[in-house]
Amino acid sequence: MRADRVERAESAVPAALVETKRRVAAAEDVIDTTAGDPTRRPPREIRDAAHDAVDTQNVGYPPLRGLPEFREVVVAHLRASGVPADTNSVLATAGATPALYTCLQALVDRGTEVVLPQPAWHGYEPMIALAGGTLTRASGPQASDPHPTERAYQSLSAAVTDDTDVLIVNTPVNPTGRVYSSADLRVVATLAVTHDVIVVADETYCRVVFDETPPSVAAVDGLADRTITVRSFSKSYAMTDWRLGYLAAPDRLFDTLLGHHAHATGCVNRVAQRAGLAALRGNDLHEQARDQYRERRDLVLETLETRGHETRVPGGTFYVLLPTDTDDVAWCGSALDSGVGLVPGSVFGAPGHARLATTLPTDRLRTALDRLCETGLL
Numbered sequence: 054m055r056a057d058r059v060e061r062a063e064s065a066v067p068a069a070l071v072e073t074k075r076r077v078a079a080a081e082d083v084i085d086t087t088a089g090d091p092t093r094r095p096p097r098e099i100r101d102a103a104h105d106a107v108d109t110q111n112v113g114y115p116p117l118r119g120l121p122e123f124r125e126v127v128v129a130h131l132r133a134s135g136v137p138a139d140t141n142s143v144l145a146t147a148g149a150t151p152a153l154y155t156c157l158q159a160l161v162d163r164g165t166e167v168v169l170p171q172p173a174w175h176g177y178e179p180m181i182a183l184a185g186g187t188l189t190r191a192s193g194p195q196a197s198d199p200h201p202t203e204r205a206y207q208s209l210s211a212a213v214t215d216d217t218d219v220l221i222v223n224t225p226v227n228p229t230g231r232v233y234s235s236a237d238l239r240v241v242a243t244l245a246v247t248h249d250v251i252v253v254a255d256e257t258y259c260r261v262v263f264d265e266t267p268p269s270v271a272a273v274d275g276l277a278d279r280t281i282t283v284r285s286f287s288k289s290y291a292m293t294d295w296r297l298g299y300l301a302a303p304d305r306l307f308d309t310l311l312g313h314h315a316h317a318t319g320c321v322n323r324v325a326q327r328a329g330l331a332a333l334r335g336n337d338l339h340e341q342a343r344d345q346y347r348e349r350r351d352l353v354l355e356t357l358e359t360r361g362h363e364t365r366v367p368g369g370t371f372y373v374l375l376p377t378d379t380d381d382v383a384w385c386g387s388a389l390d391s392g393v394g395l396v397p398g399s400v401f402g403a404p405g406h407a408r409l410a411t412t413l414p415t416d417r418l419r420t421a422l423d424r425l426c427e428t429g430l431l
């Protein structure tokens with residue numbers, strides 16, 4: 054027995070990703086840069102808060118929306134980035150994945166059109182397929198466009214029409230590291246307001262940014278009452294294993310989202326929420342990891358420059374796109390033969406590139422780059 058929706062979701066997973074995972078898992082002596090998973094542990098303050106929660110917390114199910122004190126800290130954090138929120142509009146979730154899933158399940162029916170700017174994280178399309186939505190891919194801002202021009206947005210402007218219901222905006226972008234600027238977001242706002250579209254803003258990497266704090270999507274004029282903000286503790290605090298995130302939604306959408314959340318993933322464990330509370334209260338606990346990702350990004354960019362490649366500087370995330378020849382799948386196969394696992398860019402709608410995650414210890418990353426250079430791939 055197998056429901057159709059599973060079929061739909063699985064066929065939305067790029068074959069090149071499945072094949073890459075299979076080959077990397079089977080390979081020996083491989084430096085695996087494919088996973089967007091920090092290899093460090095969360096900072097001590099976060100771990101201490103979790104220990105304390107285990108010893109002192111109440112028993113029983115946690116509140117469906119999340120602990121009031123967790124939501125209060127989240128609200129302060131959102132407001133600091135200009136996102137209007139109050140404790141009644143915030144929902145604790147087990148990471149960004151269930152938050153995004155709830156958004157799509159609660160808003161998208163068969164035939165509902167969802168526009169997805171490319172390149173994009175490969176997780177969205179199976180979720181859109183599970184909901185039965187109609188996917189429209191459009192070209193989003195590219196890592197190489199420091200300043201958006203109308204031309205850069207032509208594809209997006211053509212894709213978002215009166216038939217569009219939902220637009221997904223991920224900033225900073227996995228896999229390019231591109232951070233949407235205020236000008237980018239004004240284009241998004243114009244399109245969303247003109248065509249009455251709901252924006253799902255995936256800000257999973259909002260604290261892995263290397264320059265000034267980027268604008269939040271819902272903070273831009275016109276977007277507050279039509280944007281659902283999704284954030285996660287996974288990447289900023291190396292808490293992938295803890296499963297914690299949240300969403301914040303305008304009043305008119307909140308009950309709909311809650312109505313799905315209640316019957317899907319439900320409440321999030323208290324230990325993770327208390328740890329997350331310590332993470333946000335700690336204020337600068339994300340900085341050490343971020344600075345290390347910046348150093349590693351620079352190491353990769355220096356290597357590319359030394360080898361005569363044009364570079365695109367990611368403003369955030371811990372990914373760098375490496376240039377490949379036209380067949381990025383074959384290039385990644387050769388990279389694997391030389392002992393380095395990378396994800397073909399075509400998995401994300403970025404053909405001609407390979408995605409490298411800088412989450413490995415620096416010496417391993419250096420060895421990976423040496424291997425790629427020695428075999429002439431870079």
Ligand code: PLP
Pocket residue numbers: 089147148149150151174176223227255257284285286287293297298
């Ligand atoms: N959104 C983006 C853009 C991601 O890259 C990821 C994970 O790689 C997620 C969401 C899911 O994150 P979480 O661990 O919070 O579920």
